[in-house]
Amino acid sequence: MDLFLQQIINGLTTGSIYCLVALGLTLVYGVMHLPNFAHGSLYMMGAFITLTLIKSSGLNYWLAMLASAVALAAIGIAAERLVFHPLRNAPHANNLIAAVGLLLFLEGLAHVIWGPEFWQLPTPYDRVVQFLGLTITQQRLFIVAATLVLLAGLYLFLKKTLVGASIEAMSQDRKGASLVGIKVSRVSMLTFAIATGLAAVAASLAGPINLVYPSMGHIVILKAFVIIVLGGMGSLPGAVLGGYILGLAESMGATYISMAYKDLIAFAILVLILSLRPTGLLSGGVK
Amino acid sequence: MALFTRKNCPALALVILSLILPLVITNKYFMHVIIMGYIWAIAVYGLNIILGYTGQTALGHAGFMGIGAYTAGLLNLKLGLSFWPAMVLACLFTAFLGWLAGIVSLRTRGHYFSIFTLCVGVIIHVVITRWDDLTGGMNGLIGISGPPPAGPVSFDSLQAQYYLVLFFLLATIFVAGRVVNSLVGRTLTAIKTSEELTEVLGINTMKNKIFAFVLATFFAGLAGALYAGYIKFLGPQMCSVSMTFDMLLYLFVGGNGTIAGPLIGSLVLSTITESLQVVQEYRTVIFGPILIVLIIFFPRGLYGGYEILRDRIRRRLPAREAPEGAKEEVC
Amino acid sequence: MLLSTVNLSKSFGGLMAVNSVDFSIKKGQIVAIIGPNGSGKTTFFNVVSGIHRPSAGKIFFNGEDITGAPVYERTLKGIARTFQTTTLFSNATVLDNVIVGHRLRTKTGFWDVLTRNRRFKEDERKCREKALEVLEFAGLSNLADRPVENIPQEARKRVAIAMALATDPQLVLLDEPAAGINFDETAGITELVRKMQKRGLTVCLIEHKMQMVMNLAEHIMVLNQGMKIAEGTPEEVANNKVVIEAYLGSDDDAEDD
Numbered sequence: 001m002d003l004f005l006q007q008i009i010n011g012l013t014t015g016s017i018y019c020l021v022a023l024g025l026t027l028v029y030g031v032m033h034l035p036n037f038a039h040g041s042l043y044m045m046g047a048f049i050t051l052t053l054i055k056s057s058g059l060n061y062w063l064a065m066l067a068s069a070v071a072l073a074a075i076g077i078a079a080e081r082l083v084f085h086p087l088r089n090a091p092h093a094n095n096l097i098a099a100v101g102l103l104l105f106l107e108g109l110a111h112v113i114w115g116p117e118f119w120q121l122p123t124p125y126d127r128v129v130q131f132l133g134l135t136i137t138q139q140r141l142f143i144v145a146a147t148l149v150l151l152a153g154l155y156l157f158l159k160k161t162l163v164g165a166s167i168e169a170m171s172q173d174r175k176g177a178s179l180v181g182i183k184v185s186r187v188s189m190l191t192f193a194i195a196t197g198l199a200a201v202a203a204s205l206a207g208p209i210n211l212v213y214p215s216m217g218h219i220v221i222l223k224a225f226v227i228i229v230l231g232g233m234g235s236l237p238g239a240v241l242g243g244y245i246l247g248l249a250e251s252m253g254a255t256y257i258s259m260a261y262k263d264l265i266a267f268a269i270l271v272l273i274l275s276l277r278p279t280g281l282l283s284g285g286v287k
Numbered sequence: 288m289a290l291f292t293r294k295n296c297p298a299l300a301l302v303i304l305s306l307i308l309p310l311v312i313t314n315k316y317f318m319h320v321i322i323m324g325y326i327w328a329i330a331v332y333g334l335n336i337i338l339g340y341t342g343q344t345a346l347g348h349a350g351f352m353g354i355g356a357y358t359a360g361l362l363n364l365k366l367g368l369s370f371w372p373a374m375v376l377a378c379l380f381t382a383f384l385g386w387l388a389g390i391v392s393l394r395t396r397g398h399y400f401s402i403f404t405l406c407v408g409v410i411i412h413v414v415i416t417r418w419d420d421l422t423g424g425m426n427g428l429i430g431i432s433g434p435p436p437a438g439p440v441s442f443d444s445l446q447a448q449y450y451l452v453l454f455f456l457l458a459t460i461f462v463a464g465r466v467v468n469s470l471v472g473r474t475l476t477a478i479k480t481s482e483e484l485t486e487v488l489g490i491n492t493m494k495n496k497i498f499a500f501v502l503a504t505f506f507a508g509l510a511g512a513l514y515a516g517y518i519k520f521l522g523p524q525m526c527s528v529s530m531t532f533d534m535l536l537y538l539f540v541g542g543n544g545t546i547a548g549p550l551i552g553s554l555v556l557s558t559i560t561e562s563l564q565v566v567q568e569y570r571t572v573i574f575g576p577i578l579i580v581l582i583i584f585f586p587r588g589l590y591g592g593y594e595i596l597r598d599r600i601r602r603r604l605p606a607r608e609a610p611e612g613a614k615e616e617v618c
Numbered sequence: 619m620l621l622s623t624v625n626l627s628k629s630f631g632g633l634m635a636v637n638s639v640d641f642s643i644k645k646g647q648i649v650a651i652i653g654p655n656g657s658g659k660t661t662f663f664n665v666v667s668g669i670h671r672p673s674a675g676k677i678f679f680n681g682e683d684i685t686g687a688p689v690y691e692r693t694l695k696g697i698a699r700t701f702q703t704t705t706l707f708s709n710a711t712v713l714d715n716v717i718v719g720h721r722l723r724t725k726t727g728f729w730d731v732l733t734r735n736r737r738f739k740e741d742e743r744k745c746r747e748k749a750l751e752v753l754e755f756a757g758l759s760n761l762a763d764r765p766v767e768n769i770p771q772e773a774r775k776r777v778a779i780a781m782a783l784a785t786d787p788q789l790v791l792l793d794e795p796a797a798g799i800n801f802d803e804t805a806g807i808t809e810l811v812r813k814m815q816k817r818g819l820t821v822c823l824i825e826h827k828m829q830m831v832m833n834l835a836e837h838i839m840v841l842n843q844g845m846k847i848a849e850g851t852p853e854e855v856a857n858n859k860v861v862i863e864a865y866l867g868s869d870d871d872a873e874d875d
Contacts, residue, residue: 035398086583092397093344097539098582100532105575112572218528222409225402233398264413267406271391274403278394462732469731470721470741477718480707487667487701489693489722489785498728 006134007251013140013209015247016147020202021220022227022239023154024195030171030234031191033092034084037099039199040221041106042079046072046200047212048114051121061124065204069197076196077189084192085185110214121207143205150201151240154194158236167191171234219263226270305453309446317562318445324557325456326513331537331549332459333506339544340467341499342479343393344401346531347408351504353415353526355381355511357422360431360521370434374512378505385504389497396482408531416523427522431515452513456550459506464546466502475499479544536578542590551590619678620645620789620820621666621697626675628658628665628844635661637844638675643789643837648811648821650835652828652855654865658844659824660702663791667699668692679789694722698787700778702794712769712777713762716749719784723748748784755817756780756810772803779810783819790814792823796830804830832856840864 021043028036046068053064083102087095125138158164170177170187177184203216210216227246231238246266254262312318330352337345359377362368368376392403415422422428434442434451442448466472477485478492486492515521524530541552556574560566566573585592622642628635636658643649651659664670666677668689676685684692707715724741731738753762756776761769766777775795782790795811796804808830811821825831831838832852840848840855842864848855855861 029398035401083579083583090582090586091342093338093342094582094586096344096398096401097535098579100535101575101578101582103575104532104536104571104578108569108571108573108575112569215529222405222528226406229399229402261413261417264410267410267413270406271403271410274395274399275391278396278399465731465734466728469738470717470724470726470745471728471731473714473718474721476710477707477721480709483669484701484707485718486689487669487693487699488719488781489690489698490718491688491690502728 002134003255005132006136007255008248009134009136009140009144011248011251012244013143013247014250015244016143017202017206017220017243018223018227018247019147019240019243020150020198020205022224022231022243023151023236024198025221025224026228026231026234026236026239027167027171027191028195029228030236031167032084032088032188034095034099035225035233036195037096037221038079038102038106039195039224040217041103041110042072042076042196042217043199043203043220044110044212044214044217045075045106046196047121047203047207047216048110048119049200050204050207051119051212052114054122061122061204065201068204069200072200073193073197076192079196080189080192085188107214107217114214116214119212121204121212123208126208137209139208143209146201146205150198154198163187163190167194223266226266229270230273302457305457309449315445317558318449320558320561321554322445322449322452322517324554325452326510326517327534327537327557328550328553329456329459329513330507330510331534331541331553332463333503333510334534334538335543335545335549336463336466336475336506337499337503339538339548340472340479341475341496343496343499344404345392345500345503346401346405346528346535347388347411348503348507348534349526349528349530350408350411351381351385351507352511352514352530353411353523354384355508356515356521356525357415357428357511358508359512359515360428361421363431363515364428370432370516371437374509374516377512377515378508381508381511382501382505385507386497386501388504389500393493393496393500405528405531408526408528412523412527415526422521422523425523427520429520431519431521433516433519448517452517455509455513459509460546460550462502463506467546471495471498476544536574539578539581539588540574542588542592542594544587545590545594548588548590552588555589619643620680621822622678623666624676624678626662626665626677627673628661628670629673634844636665636672636841639839639841639844639846641839641846641849643820643822645788645820646815646818647836648815648823648834649837649839650831651822651824651839651841652826652831653841657841659841660793661844662841663699663793663824667697667791690722693785693787696786696788697791698782698785698789699791700782700793700795702797707766709765709767711763711765712758712773713746713749713753715766715777716753716780716784717745719752719781720745720748720786723786748786749780752780752783755783755813757806772799772806775799775807776810779807779814783814787819789820789822792821792825794824794826796825796827808834 021039025036025039028034028039049068049071050064053059053067054061059067079102083098084095087098123139125142127138128135129138129141131141158168166177166182166187167190170182170184177187223246227242228235228239230246231242249269250262250265253265308321309318312321330348334345334348337343355377358380359370359373362373362376363370388404388407392400392407395403416424418424433448436442440447442451474485474490474495477488477490478495482492514525537552537556538549539552540556541550542548560570581588587594619642623639626639626641627637639662651662653659661670665672668687668691672685676683678684679692679695679697682695684695687695707718724745726738726741730741750759750762753759756779758773758776758780761773766774769777779790779792779795792811796807799807804827811823811834814821823831823834835852838850838852838855839846840858840861847864848858848861850858
């Protein structure tokens with residue numbers, strides 16, 4: 001029973017990270033119809049920037065995370081302007097390829113700047129706490145709590161502010177949104193900034209329990225894709241729900257099925273679902 | 288039908304050049320780079336069929352190349368099969384798995400298809416990495432035998448291996464060329480442009496897409512088997528997602544949907560990488576932006592750009608625009 | 619009857635786009651389907667050509683039940699269609715576009731293209747000849763080698779029809795063949811449709827240009843909100859009270875009276 005509870009906590013931790021990454025991915029997909037394969041490398045950049053700020057200037061963990069989110073938002077805006085904006089009317093394969101180009105560039109850059117080594121992000125929350133008879137690191141609890149706060153914040157932003165509402169409107173109907181006077185390219189930039197900012201926070205949160213290295217984004221981004229396909233491409237609640245479900249499924253699977261093939265669970269689920277429902281789980285069957 | 292028509296001239300010149308290349312190049316390392324470039328090109332020709340001509344962005348290609356390589360390697364190591372039958376079986380087995388994957392994945396469209404095939408590639412990679420008993424896991428497979436002599440011809444020397452790979456590359460280009468320049472190729476291009484319209488024209492698009500996918504994975508399998516026989520060592524790294532991204536790079540730099548593109552891309556990029564130390568170090572930092580710039584300004588890559596330029600020059604020189612029959616003029 | 623639909627319905631999430639339509643087309647006729655915007659005409663075409671599965675009802679072609687047949691099979695059996703937006707393979711020439719149109723009548727496969735055998739040559743020739751033939755029929759011979767993206771709108775409409783003709787159809791469904799072209803050009807398309815009938819083809823068209831419809835069609839079906847509200851000769855339909863109301867109602871509010 002303890003093992004089971006322990007795995008629930010682990011699943012919620014991983015699920016939180018998946019949530020934040022998948023949310024960014026699904027926001028960008030919803031607004032721009034872009035499957036951003038580079039999202040994982042932006043996540044990686046976020047982790048490295050936080051790491052560098054803490055290591056070199058001894059910045060506080062929180063401040064470093066915030067600064068990293070801002071930096072990544074700026075990188076996200078630059079990527080939108082320089083790479084994806086010129087391709088907004090191109091065939092769908094082209095912006096996908098451009099995303100791969102961006103991924104290659106960012107990863108190469110990380111290699112050049114930080115080398116291929118594995119790093120651990122230092123955290124002030126490294127103590128172990130007793131909780132419901134379980135031993136958990138503070139960082140894990142912190143990840144779960146921080147994610148909930150961010151989710152609430154994002155929800156309020158999208159529902160209660162005008163700018164947020166325009167993002168939602170655009171993800172539902174791009175053409176319609178431009179007709180009612182929403183500035184499409186401004187919303188695209190903002191969406192990218194939010195998505196990459198979230199990725200930076202997610203990476204900084206995960207940094208202390210996982211490791212930081214140039215290709216750390218690969219598996220995360222792949223899983224985020226699985227999540228948004230399951231939850232419906234462009235759907236925000238779907239991304240949140242899918243993130244937690246996948247996190248829990250993996251930690252259970254790793255314990256009760258096979259540790260070695262843990263990473264396969266997500267992809268097996270995806271292949272199974274798309275084989276049965278080629279248009280995704282929540283598409284409602286309309287072409 | 289004369290062999291030396293004007294249309295064939297550049298191609299024939301290139302074939303002759305490729306045949307005398309080993310006599311000119313004495314640097315063994317450079318030879319090796321070119322052989323590897325050819326092997327990648329064979330796989331990229333496969334990718335070109337499904338992505339470039341049929342418009343289906345398949346992202347599991349390195350996985351299928353891995354299947355070809357590991358099948359050939361395992362048949363050789365575990366069953367003691369010699370290279371030739373192992374190669375044939377590897378190609379067939381890869382194409383068979385391609386067929387299976389195609390049946391389910393091609394029902395999805397657009398981005399769903401890309402994500403689906405990407406996951407198929409990852410699954411293949413993870414299984415190869417983790418199935419220690421069969422594939423040797425991270426340690427890989429060591430000691431695969433190269434091709435045994437075919438009659439009096441032995442494949443021990445680097446030159447001989449060069450010719451072997453060249454032979455299969457030319458065969459691949461031949462097959463790809465014949466398919467593309469035919470009703471079958473037109474059908475594939477039609478699917479790329481509009482699947483719905485093609486279906487309304489009475490064409491079973493699913494059947495055609497599966498054909499393209501099977502052919503693509505067959506070439507990936509062939510490239511994998513040649514890789515196994517040439518390098519004689521296999522590690523899971525060769526079929527990781529990064530390798531698929533490399534192939535995309537080769538294809539889009541060379542020219543997506545053009546007959547010369549895969550060869551140009553694979554050869555140019557691998558020789559540049561290997562010959563310039565700076566490029567080797569900053570490889571993806573340089574190639575990533577190049578890929579982005581090309582996709583924005585020249586979506587059909589170097590060869591596509593050349594074609595546009597050529598057509599523009601031809602239009603300016605109307606005298607050379609000969610009627611249909613005159614193109615067969617002897618060179 | 620060449621084509622008949624029995625009780626044909628199609629709903630999208632509870633909304634009946636086509637509602638229990640019984641409709642028949644006789645061989646050799648030119649028939650038209652008219653109705654206000656959003657009355658379900660294009661959906662009706664989509665269900666007949668197989669792009670949408672019907673929610674209920676049956677479709678018969680030459681007496682054979684084709685309700686469950688996939689799109690390409692219906693084209694093989696002889697139902698061709700064009701689209702409202704002139705969907706063409708825009709980076710190819712007019713001739714290349716039309717050549718693909720005859721692919722369905724050929725059997726060339728992988729082995730044939732690899733060896734370039736007799737069947738390959740025969741099929742390539744057959745498709746090219748067919749394409750040239752229908753291009754001439756559609757009055758496009760002089761544009762054959764032009765890239766499709768560089769030809770005028772009216773010519774594109776003709777190319778779309780030529781592609782449909784290249785499939786060797788018995789029935790041709792034309793979705794607004796005269797949309798977006800001027801008066802003279804409309805007359806030209808009208809002529810082309812007549813010529814198709816003289817060739818023994820059956821034509822069913824959706825069109826908003828009433829003059830063209832009244833001029834061409836022998837038989838007209840009127841749809842409104844997915845339902846068939848009238849059917850008959852052009853005169854009968856033009857004088858039908860329900861039809862007039864439906865058309866007026868689509869501008870004001872029909873539910874008021």
